[in-house]
Amino acid sequence: MNRLDDLRRLRPLYDLAVIGAGPAGIAAARVAAEAGASVLLADLGTAPGGQIWRGVTQAPASRLAALGADYARGHAAIAALDALAIDYMPQTAVWSLAPGGSGGLPEDLQELGLRAHGATRLIRARRVVLATGALERPMPLDGWTLPQVMTAGAGQILLKSAGLLPSGKSVLIGSGPLLWLLAAQYLRLGHRPQMILDTTPPGRLSRQPGQALGFLATGYGRKGLGLLAAVRARVPLRSGVTGLRIARDETGLSVHWAEHGRAQHLRTDLALLHQGVIPNLSLARAAGCAIAWDAAQAAFRPVTGAAGQSSHPGLRIAGDGAGIAGAEAALASGEIAAAAALAEIGLLPEAPRPGAERRLARALRGRGFLDRVYTPPPEARRAQGAALACRCEEIRADTLDALLHEIPVSGPNQLKSHTRCGMGPCQGRMCGPGISETLAAQQGRPVEEIGYFRLRSPVTPVTLAELARLAEPEAAE
C-alpha cells in the first residue's frame, strides 16, 4: 500500500476509485490491486479500518482482547493491503462526485473532488465504488446537544482509538446491538455502566418466536445472546423506556424518563445515546444516485443491483452505505462490486465470485430479525417538543410544528429555506432523517413521498482557501 499524504502525488486517472476504507472499501481496493488495476483508496480516517476497526492497528494487546475477536480480525484484513499497489490517501474528504456524462464529462469517466491537508484536487476514475458506510441514526431527544452527551458509537470510537473509558458514572440509552456490545466491552475493561435505559418497544421479541430461533442459530445471534447475558448480570436494565429528557447543571447530567407510566430520573456524568445505524448517503445523493425508502430498516438507501450497481453506470455502492448489513456483508459486497466494475472495463474476466456470494448470504441471515426488533418507532426518529430538531441551527421541534401549522410546506427543501434547518456545518446529516419523518407525520404521508433534502456538492464544507489551492499533479507524473 502506497500511503500518500499529498494530493499532488495522486494520478490524474485511476481505473478504480474507492471512497471509504472500512471493510467494503478495503475489500474493493484489494480486489482491484490484485487484478493489476490502478486503484485509489480515499478515506477520512488516519488508518484503514473504518469505524468498525478504528484504531485496530495501533491497539495494545489488552485492548484487542477486551474488544473481541470481530474487532481484532480487522488487523489481518488491513495488513493484507500492505503488499498491494494501492494509492491510499488518508485524512481525505471526497466533497464532490460527478458521474460520467454529467457536466461535460466523458460518459465513461467519473470525477472526484478531494480535500486533504488544506488543499483540493480533482481526479478522474473509470469506475467508482462508494463504500461510505453508516452513521448512527440520530436520536433527537431533549438534551441531545448538551456536553457530556454523546453517541454510543462515539464512546466506542474513543475506546478503540484512544483506550478511553468513562471515569465517572455512565448511562447507556436507546436500542440496538451496539449498546450491548459497548456495555460488554466496558465491563471487560473494568468500567461498569450505571444503567441501561432500553427504548426498544415492548413485545418486539415475543412477536416473532420463529424468527428469533433462526437468528439465534447464526454467529451474530450466538454472540448477541452471550453479550446480553454478560451485561444483564452486572448492569441494571430498564425496559420500555419512553419520554427521555436530559438536563445539565454544574455537577453533571440528570436523565429523566417514563417507565410503565411512572416518571423516573437519575444523575450521571456521561450519557451515551444509540438507536441503530443508517446508510451514509451524502455523496450518493449529491452524485444523483437513485435513492429509495427501506421500510424494514426505516431508512433511505440507494437503489442497487446485486453487484452494487447504482443508477449511474460508473458508480457502484457496497457495504453499509448500500443498506445496513454489517461488516461481514460489507467485506463480501465490496469484493463483488469491485470485481463487477473491473469486469466492465475489461480488467477482470466476467465471472461470479461464489465465495463472496456465500459469505454475503451467510452474513445477511438474521438481519431481518434485527431490523424487526430494533428499528425504532417513527416517534423516536423525529425530534419532539423542546428537543432541537436541527443541532446546527438550534431549531426546536415545537418551533417547526408551529410553523408547519401556519404555512403550507411542500417538503424538506422548502422547510429548509423557511427555517435554515439543514443549512449548518453538518449539512443536514443530523437533522435530515428526522425532518423527513416530521413532515411525513404532519402531512400524514409516507416518508418516501416526502423525500429528503436535495444535496449538492460540496457535501462537506470546503473553504475558499482550500479551493484556491486546487492542486495540479506533480510534474514528475
Add this chain to the structure above:
Amino acid sequence: MFKRSDDPASAPVRFTFDGRQMTARAGDSVAAALLAGGVTRFRDTPVGGAPRMAYCMMGVCFDCLVRIDGIPNRQACLEPVTEGMAVERQPAPAATGGELR
C-alpha cells in the same frame, strides 16, 4: 469524564488548549485528547451561544469544531494531535467577528 484503560506505549504528546498545557498520546485525535483532559466545552454555538462537546467522533456532526494553530472550524475528531499544537475553544461568532460563516 474519561480515563485511560491502558498504559502509554510511547512518550506523551504535549499541546495546549486555550494556552493551558495538556498531554495526549500519539495517535489521539484532538477530540480524544481534549476529552481525556477533562474538556467538556469545545465551542459555543453561533446561534444561541450554547456550549457543545464532541458528539459523534466520526466527522458527521461538526459539534467538535475548534481552532487549531489559528485556523477555525477544524473538526477535532478527525485531526490527530501533534507536539506543540495550539488548540483553542471556538467562541460564538459575535466574539470573533463573524468568521464562522
